[in-house]
Amino acid sequence: MFEYKILKRSKVSKARIGVFSTPHGEIETPVFMPVGTVGAVKTMSPADLKGVGATIILANTYHLYLRPGDETISKLGYLHGFERWDYPILTDSGGYQIFSLSAKGRQSEEDLERLVPVSERGVEFRSHLDGSKHFITPEKAIAIQENLGADIIMALDVCLPSGLSKQKVRSSVQRTHRWLKRSIVAKKKKNQVLFPICQGGIFRELREESARFINNLDLPGNAIGGVSVGEGKKDIYAVASWCADILSEKKPRYLMGIGYPEDIVEVVRRGIDMFDCVLPTRLARHGVAWIKTNRSARRLKPLDYGYESKDLLKSKSRSSEKPLDISCDCYTCKNRFSLSYISHLIREREPLGIHLLTIHNLRFVFRLIEDIKSSIRAGKY
């Protein structure tokens, strides 16, 4: 259990195909994990998710802890029983949401410290739902995730916004490392694995220190956090490279909160195996479709993966009889639902519109990953 086997390596990059085994089945990597924030990937049933190619989903600890509560979920058959999803699940620690949702509207470092007071013991935050006060320690984050029962759980980390001083980042990385040790001690259950998270902002020295630290813990997988908090793409790719070069190649490497199609292409090349992102589902809610083109193929060779973000609420789409992408094999495209129809439904706030677009956007990402794998198999990626 929780073994990682590498099946194939690219000859020209650090990309590889691997298989990670969990109590709920094997995950082939590179893998994209759709995000199910409140207990479902928006509008998608388990059958829909399997239909687009999902093999593992991510659930947000922060949201589920607040509602309906981790103890409730534990009683209802853990997350797998609750959501009726029998493939693997990963839960985040809640850290990212605590810092981003609770500190909304902050103007300065002082604001952040006031809104989300962090001490050595843990972090205090107010629920974004009702303003109620909560205190989460590394041990509590583990206990909550043991109640949720995902296959892969994450250690609580200090998730700072971008733009802070190296000294500030260094001390929070060191705290993250101490929390990590406490998390390992706190963890009791054998049917879950804990992934540690590398932090360090965009400082190479700190990232490498952190990567070495978590690598030495010899846990079954390693994660890289703090890259989806406002950094530019070049910084994200650099951080991915620095960390992946240090993190054991015998274990899956998970880059959290990534990403755009071009980001996926770039980070897999740098040795990343797992990623999650709300973009395909969030963009669908806003009427935006990812559509494959070959226009920008040059940049992405040999993958040939140009794409555009089509805004279906714009007038051009509203009168178009065309499907999203005739080359796509998703339910929405195969059945030729038109741009105009989906656009109409989204304008009318009819959930079927979001659903048809979510199916397509997720399938787009899973097809991208299939293409990446073919390229790796051919040794050309």
Add this chain to the structure above:
Amino acid sequence: MFEYKILKRSKVSKARIGVFSTPHGEIETPVFMPVGTVGAVKTMSPADLKGVGATIILANTYHLYLRPGDETISKLGYLHGFERWDYPILTDSGGYQIFSLSAKGRQSEEDLERLVPVSERGVEFRSHLDGSKHFITPEKAIAIQENLGADIIMALDVCLPSGLSKQKVRSSVQRTHRWLKRSIVAKKKKNQVLFPICQGGIFRELREESARFINNLDLPGNAIGGVSVGEGKKDIYAVASWCADILSEKKPRYLMGIGYPEDIVEVVRRGIDMFDCVLPTRLARHGVAWIKTNRSARRLKPLDYGYESKDLLKSKSRSSEKPLDISCDCYTCKNRFSLSYISHLIREREPLGIHLLTIHNLRFVFRLIEDIKSSIRAGKY
């Protein structure tokens, strides 16, 4: 085309099983038509609809005329092409929505006349979306429905609220009849059939007059309108009986806007073949599930169709691991999504919750109809 064949008659009531043929396939009656207001049955894809047993859907002319517009839909392959639904479709005339949505908040008969001015030529109304003024004539209602391209279209009628004087109802019935004649003259397309609508409130004399009038027009099917505007159940059943007894038994009889499970049971017994209702989908949005029980079996013998309306937002449901109904064969029940899970999703406004409940409620109605048919086949209904 548009032929109605009766396959089986009950020996103990006016219930029968028939088949109505349309350009998009045959419909076996009794049939329930889910309502797709803005171009989709809420949250349901065509595959989902076929999965629960739908063979024909209803689309609302009023909503589609306002947005995206009937001419737009005509250009995009009519409703069948637009919605990617290849089974039969019925459109209403828009009359019901014009009177109910435009006259919201009215206090008196004078208010109604001011808000929805009806003249011999047609009816003026303001869009519930943006307040824009529109004028619909019987001819215009036909032209719009020819643009929409449903298999079955309805004549524009004067849809008054309940509680009006017999004299008032009589004059509006007479106007409805004159409009009907104009509708027949206006209709051009051969691949659609027009159903006339019997009106007359709860006045037996007026209903019988109206039923005789529309019956004499010898159109391929007949409808009974104005029963879902606030009348009590006994009145609805009485109106169904009076009209069904007069309307030719060689043609399908469509009772508009019905209904609750017990209403379906009662009106089929009185010779009704077709009905539509927003209840299964609307209740789902409000967290209410129709669940089969045998408790009130006595009343519904020999169908044995007791049911309860379970409010999933109540605390008892919130902690229940049980599925909606273990005897149900819908996706939601077969996969054992729990009361607590669906309840959680609906509270979180996650569309998957509404979707899972809509699937169940619609399947509940289609199973009811399957049971009714078995009972008719056994000659016992």
